[in-house]
Amino acid sequence: MSKRKSTSAVVLATAVVLTASACGTGSGSGDGKKKIKLGFAISALNQPFMVQMKDGAEAEAKRQGADLTVQDAQEDASTQANQVQNFTSKNVKALIINPVDSDAAGPSVKAANNANIPVIAADRGVNKADIETTVASDNVEGGKLAAKSLADQLGGKGEILVLRGQVGTSSSRERAKGFNEGIKKYPGIKIVAKQPADFLRAKGLDVTTNVMQSHPNIDGIFAENDEMALGAAKALGSKAGGDVKIVGFDGTPETLKAVKKGSISSTVAQQPDELGKMAVRNAIRIVEDSTVDPKIKVPVKVVTKKNVDRYS
Amino acid sequence: MAIDTQPGHRLDKRPGGNRPPQMASRFLKENGALGALIAMVVLLAFMSGDFLTTQNLLNVGVQAAVTAILAFGVTFAIVSGGIDLSVGSVAAFSGIMLGWLGTQGVPIWLAFVLAIATGTACGLVNGLLISYGKLPPFIATLAMLSAARGLALVLSDGTPITLPESVSWIGETIGDWLPVPVIVMIVMCVITALVLIKTYSGRAMYAIGGNEEAAHLSGIRVRRQKLVIYALVGAFAAVAGIVLASRLASAQPQAADGYELDAIAAVVIGGASLAGGVGKASGTLVGALILAVLRNGLNLLDVSAFWQQVVIGAVIALAVLLDTLRRRA
Numbered sequence: 292m293s294k295r296k297s298t299s300a301v302v303l304a305t306a307v308v309l310t311a312s313a314c315g316t317g318s319g320s321g322d323g324k325k326k327i328k329l330g331f332a333i334s335a336l337n338q339p340f341m342v343q344m345k346d347g348a349e350a351e352a353k354r355q356g357a358d359l360t361v362q363d364a365q366e367d368a369s370t371q372a373n374q375v376q377n378f379t380s381k382n383v384k385a386l387i388i389n390p391v392d393s394d395a396a397g398p399s400v401k402a403a404n405n406a407n408i409p410v411i412a413a414d415r416g417v418n419k420a421d422i423e424t425t426v427a428s429d430n431v432e433g434g435k436l437a438a439k440s441l442a443d444q445l446g447g448k449g450e451i452l453v454l455r456g457q458v459g460t461s462s463s464r465e466r467a468k469g470f471n472e473g474i475k476k477y478p479g480i481k482i483v484a485k486q487p488a489d490f491l492r493a494k495g496l497d498v499t500t501n502v503m504q505s506h507p508n509i510d511g512i513f514a515e516n517d518e519m520a521l522g523a524a525k526a527l528g529s530k531a532g533g534d535v536k537i538v539g540f541d542g543t544p545e546t547l548k549a550v551k552k553g554s555i556s557s558t559v560a561q562q563p564d565e566l567g568k569m570a571v572r573n574a575i576r577i578v579e580d581s582t583v584d585p586k587i588k589v590p591v592k593v594v595t596k597k598n599v600d601r602y603s
Numbered sequence: 604m605a606i607d608t609q610p611g612h613r614l615d616k617r618p619g620g621n622r623p624p625q626m627a628s629r630f631l632k633e634n635g636a637l638g639a640l641i642a643m644v645v646l647l648a649f650m651s652g653d654f655l656t657t658q659n660l661l662n663v664g665v666q667a668a669v670t671a672i673l674a675f676g677v678t679f680a681i682v683s684g685g686i687d688l689s690v691g692s693v694a695a696f697s698g699i700m701l702g703w704l705g706t707q708g709v710p711i712w713l714a715f716v717l718a719i720a721t722g723t724a725c726g727l728v729n730g731l732l733i734s735y736g737k738l739p740p741f742i743a744t745l746a747m748l749s750a751a752r753g754l755a756l757v758l759s760d761g762t763p764i765t766l767p768e769s770v771s772w773i774g775e776t777i778g779d780w781l782p783v784p785v786i787v788m789i790v791m792c793v794i795t796a797l798v799l800i801k802t803y804s805g806r807a808m809y810a811i812g813g814n815e816e817a818a819h820l821s822g823i824r825v826r827r828q829k830l831v832i833y834a835l836v837g838a839f840a841a842v843a844g845i846v847l848a849s850r851l852a853s854a855q856p857q858a859a860d861g862y863e864l865d866a867i868a869a870v871v872i873g874g875a876s877l878a879g880g881v882g883k884a885s886g887t888l889v890g891a892l893i894l895a896v897l898r899n900g901l902n903l904l905d906v907s908a909f910w911q912q913v914v915i916g917a918v919i920a921l922a923v924l925l926d927t928l929r930r931r932a
Contacts, residue, residue: 501903
């Protein structure tokens with residue numbers, strides 16, 4: 292509890308500081324000026340994650356008195372290209388894009404670049420075009436938190452299995468990097484197997500079943516996403532969460548239920564609403580000529596049985 | 604091609620007459636992939652002490668089941684000189700249909716029937732496009748690959764559906780150790796063999812795959828038989844989808860993504876020819892087992908993620924190469 296409180300205090304403090312600085316630079320332009328027009332091209336609103344990101348962005352725009360228009364591309368890259376084009380011709384002051392496809396978004400973002408409209412990428416990056424900043428979850432930090440959470444639950448010693456996501460993807464790479472750094476602090480913990488399960492539940496189930504044959508004494512599992520963690524829990528049956536601790540990543544609704552039930556010990560939850568807020572906040576800062584970091588990391592949080600009620 | 608294979612089946616069935624060593628060597632000659640499977644099992648038994656245990660072998664069986672059932676269906680398409688790329692998507696759509704009906708309060712037996720009917724209907728559409736629409740099977744089933752996946756997403760609204768326990772027993776074990784997926788796999792294997800060897804449609808598959816024009820001229824109603832073939836492939840995909848969803852106790856719209864390639868690989872490793880006219884249920888089973896044994900072994904030996912893909916590719920190529928060389932010899 293206290294950990295969560297302190298995290299939220301940090302988040303709150305950061306927000307206050309950021310708001311103060313935003314207001315500070317904004318005050319020069321005066322209240323008489325017209326509302327800042329912002330466009331937000333979102334990949335798809337069929338997933339809870341994206342809807343929460345949109346809600347966060349709208350809340351922040353309302354708070355800062357900006358005029359935010361949201362367009363949903365329904366997971367279609369060419370629809371999104373048209374929407375970005377429309378935003379460009381409507382002369383928005385800044386454009387936030389959550390690309391359907393990082394490569395496909397390039398040309399239309401380039402067109403916005405040519406029209407001198409600053410572009411901010413949210414959740415996923417954009418390739419081959421100029422981006423002011425990319426706002427995304429801090430996967431490296433999340434990996435470290437996962438390592439700490441798993442190690443704490445194991446009392447600092449034991450054998451663990453790591454379920455890797457799709458090899459070569461940035462989220463898998465970053466989560467692994469953070470986890471490896473984090474787990475180094477616990478010399479009593481030994482990674483006995485590190486196997487790919489492609490972010491899929493079915494493969495998480497098969498790979499865990501197989502590894503339990505060669506390493507029957509595994510005490511813990513870190514899965515680079517929740518789907519694989521749910522697969523691992525299925526493979527372990529009644530041992531899941533008890534004899535074998537499982538830590539996932541993402542905080543999907545189904546996993547939060549499993550955390551509540553106890554079959555999954557903890558998960559590293561992303562904060563999509565915070566992601567949306569940060570994207571809008573930084574878009575406004577850029578419009579007001581402040582410089583921003585080229586990479587903005589949204590903090591992630593560990594959800595355990597103790598604090599799960601605040602998330603579900 | 605058709606003429607090569609058909610007598611083979613008949614010879615298999617002729618009782619006695621051969622001395623055991625001859626029978627063994629002929630059996631291996633006809634099942635090149637079986638040699639590869641045995642070699643892999645022996646090798647893995649030496650490399651990992653955990654491989655040759657009853658529990659692990661049962662695990663391999665369970666893990667082979669979904670691919671094998673999909674591949675039995677694809678065998679029908681390939682034997683008849685066609686292909687079906689839509690089986691993974693159709694499996695997912697059928698699984699979602701089962702989950703969706705299950706949560707709508709439809710009686711479970713009816714949900715099963717309707718899920719299999721869904722797969723069969725997808726297959727029928729493939730068949731119609733191929734036989735009456737004159738689309739190449741590659742294109743017709745490629746279209747279905749996309750459409751069925753889309754329907755699965757529409758019906759599930761993009762989120763997994765948790766299955767009730769009245770369904771998920773199919774993914775569990777009877778008693779302590781007998782896994783239901785393995786039983787389903789064996790039953791489907793027997794059905795496949797019976798269809799191929801004993802039925803009119805099965806003989807029509809070999810005939811069409813061997814020479815479609817000749818099959819037509821000899822009185823086989825090719826178009827109608829193609830409807831039967833692709834409907835069967837769809838029904839098998841539905842069964843695979845049900846087994847997969849049951850194992851996870853969750854029907855997932857993105858389930859079985861890319862499994863069509865594993866299924867085709869299993870069929871070809873099992874000795875079928877992509878040109879049509881050749882292929883057996885037992886061969887396909889061996890092909891699916893090779894893939895499952897390989898993945899299991901790579902996990903047991905803790906091979907690195909990057910190398911796993913290389914090894915899987917190499918083994919597929921080697922298994923088919925061995926079979927081709929053996930045939931030529």
